[in-house]
Amino acid sequence: MRDPSPLGPRRLSLPLRSASCENQVASGWGDRTKPFPFSAIIALLLLSMLGVGVPFAAVGPFSADGTPARQEVVRDDLGRPFALPERTPTRIVSMAPNITEILFALGLGPEVVGVTRFCDYPPEALAVAKIGGLVDPNIEIIQSLRPGLVIAFRGNPLRIVDRLRDLGSPVFVLDIGGGLDELYPLIAKIGLVTRKDREAEALSTKLRARQQAVEQALGVVDRKPRVFVILRGQGLWTCGGESYLNDIIARSGAVNIAAAVPKKWVLYGRERIVRDNPDAVFILAKSESDFAGARAWLSGEARLGSLTAVAANRVYFLDENAASRFGPRLVDILDLIARTLHPERFGGRP
């Protein structure tokens, strides 16, 4: 079992530096009233043909023309500079479900004005305006929300994220982590850019306490069940060694049979599952009825029906949304997997 490495609540690896405030740069076209003269367009075109930069691109994020108020600048997970707002921004747009969950957990729900169509947790998020999906967020909708802060995720198309930035929105991009330990820095970063540092710390402390409770209850596990996680798509997808679910399985006193594959998500062949013959199977499903369908399919499959886990009815349900989002509910998943596999350690019957 992996050692729970206790991180200090402020162990943040954000290179901070100060710079003068100048980030509120709109692209040169935003505030144009008169139609652009045709001759100027021709001139620009000729210039661009000569390899001279066209002025559209010339407005960088640091063209200093604002008032020289001191403002802290941090870097997001893409290494792009981001000017910290002085107080909690209003009109926040979240571009991924896990970010939405963290924002609501920090009590920022009332400030959130835009979420993706996949953001269904907490239920309040359903009432917020939809900006599109993860890979197809709509720039126009986001722009019309006049966001004070856009929190994007590394899986959003980079070009759309850049476009939003060019249009003048403050954009902060976050990556997702490879393990539960990276959830806390993520929460801290969201707390930092929303100026909710204390709330973020409190949330992390609470989650970490639950994580440690699970790990303490488990203690040292000698016989670790071998587990297979199923995400049904076109084929049998599962979580590889680089996924956070792999980390969570390891922390719940179990072994992921696909841990050796150095990827996040892996298409796992049936032959390999039969060969590995897992002790338990977890199915990621949207609902109990989806799960029932998937379990029925699994026992009906000629080769998979003979697996020990299936024959012994050790096939369990994991809420797909909670388990596939790098957010606070991962701790619930940890708790659930640990209790399912080691009920005796939590005061239940084996």
Added chain:
Amino acid sequence: MKNKTRRRALLAVLALLAAAGFFASLLTGPVKTTPGDLWRLVSGRSQEQAVIFLDLRLSRAVLAFLVGASLALSGAILQGYFQNPMADPFVVGVSSGASLGAVAALALGFNVVFFGFSGQSLLAFISGLGIVSLVYLLSLRKGIFKIETLLLTGIAAGALASALTSFLLFMRSDSFDQAVFWLLGSFQLAGWKEVGAVAPYLAVSLAASAWLAKDMNLLAMGDETAQALGCPVRRVRKAFLVISSLLAAISVSVSGIIGFVGLVVPHWIRLLIGPDHRRLFPQAALAGGTFLLYCDLLARTILPAELPIGVITAAVGAPFFLYLLNQKR
């Protein structure tokens, strides 16, 4: 002079359609806007919707128009070049080749600027030109193009280029949206920067093709006759090949592969105003721009989420292609 009135009527209709298309594009989008909002912006009374109208919708409409014009002009040139109404940058494989080049430039991090070309457009141009030259050489038999060979070679070369593009894209893990963009085309990310990247090449190509249109007319009589009539056949052919690849490559590097525009539009225009390339080139460009403008409008409005525009143009163009193929027999 029946032809002349026809041309003028077509020009007027196209200009009117284009203007209406631009107007509709400005007013259509996920954010509700009214002609009143637009009027308030134009008259300088409100800046509220400036970003949406100018930075997002207008730039997108202009780019769609320019790309449509480029593709249609490229198609018109290729159809004259191969003397075959079924040639088009997509069918001949230039578009797929160009997209391979653009994606390779992205994957290799190749971003030098060379004569105003971005590294991406440069590689797109080179590989597009490479593919069309290959198709040219393979389908040329004893000085004539066999139509079947031309089409099959182009399709095979295009499929190969698309497969390589997919391979490059799937090597990187976070590239699903990129694959859709490069293989099916989209104007979702259109901006003035992209407009600035396309416009000069289109302008130069339009001028050059107008300059050489007479020679293209001569080529229609056969290379030997053209040569006898004083047309420097080999140079003209080279120039046209370069122009058409350039147009296709530039279009692809800003909007991904958009098929069939170059096939359908020049064909329609030829039916309407006849085969004189001096008229055909500019009219096809205008019509292509208008056509793609409306296709983009459809792509944005049919579903709540945006469709890749290649889906729309293929839905219009592929049946047309089949119809032409059937007529040939």
